[in-house]
Amino acid sequence: MSGGDEIPALPETAAANPNRLRISSHVSLPLSEIELTAIRAQGAGGQNVNKVASAVHLRFDIHASSLPEFYKQRLLALPDQRISADGIVVIKAQRHRTQEKNREDALERLAELIRSAGRTPKARKPTQPTRASKERRVDSKTRRGRIKSLRGKLDE
Template identity: 60%
Template sequence: MLPTIQVPESEVEISAMRAQGAGGQNVNKVSSAIHLRFHIPHSSLPADVKVRLLALRDSRINRDGAIVIKAQSHRSQELNRTEAFARLNELVNSVARPPKTRHATNPTFGSRQRRLESKRKHSETKALRGNRHI
């Protein structure tokens, strides 16, 4: 079962702004886009989750450790707000489970045989390229 973490709304800064792009009068008049900021270091998330979030190479995480999400695909502010929170929770839950530790294994007998055979063939090919003294 996957652990799910819900980010508390009290730890998120939300501001409404006008959406960009085409859309006519509605876009020009209504502040329906949502700009969501979540500061990872100051949050109540578990320490290991914070470390994994800060280690992510994601363009939405800035140098200060804040996740910045902009949602503007819907006409209504409430739908954009819901979408922004869903994206934030999805990002946080993507690192909620610790990565599996890798256990070293030995190569199989067949893979060793194939490797040696390819080396033999390569060696023969190279030997045929040499100067022939007749």
């Protein structure tokens, strides 16, 4: 395959459903919504460096996807450099030497990104400062004040 060839998507959980990428027990994506392209990997090479397209370039349009609206909004709000301003997720997988492993890696990384968007952050529980921490704070403030007062001019 030369750089830029279309390759069929193969999910990490191909045994369960070969046409869908499973995100959670309730959410899955049809693989037809994910564009996978074989490209030449970067880095040091060997005899096949300029011949084999083993890296995989994944593109996923959030707006055009069949994801629930909740996931779409959360994904678009993520401060992730893999998500463009147009709402397109771009993942380049080249960790492995084979195209199949890189394809699985790219799909798993997309699934993990969507899973992370689905998790709601834990609400912060406000706490009161302890007596010891209050005492430490006051002690450090008085010590600092004493140091600063010594900086002044001395009366003789």
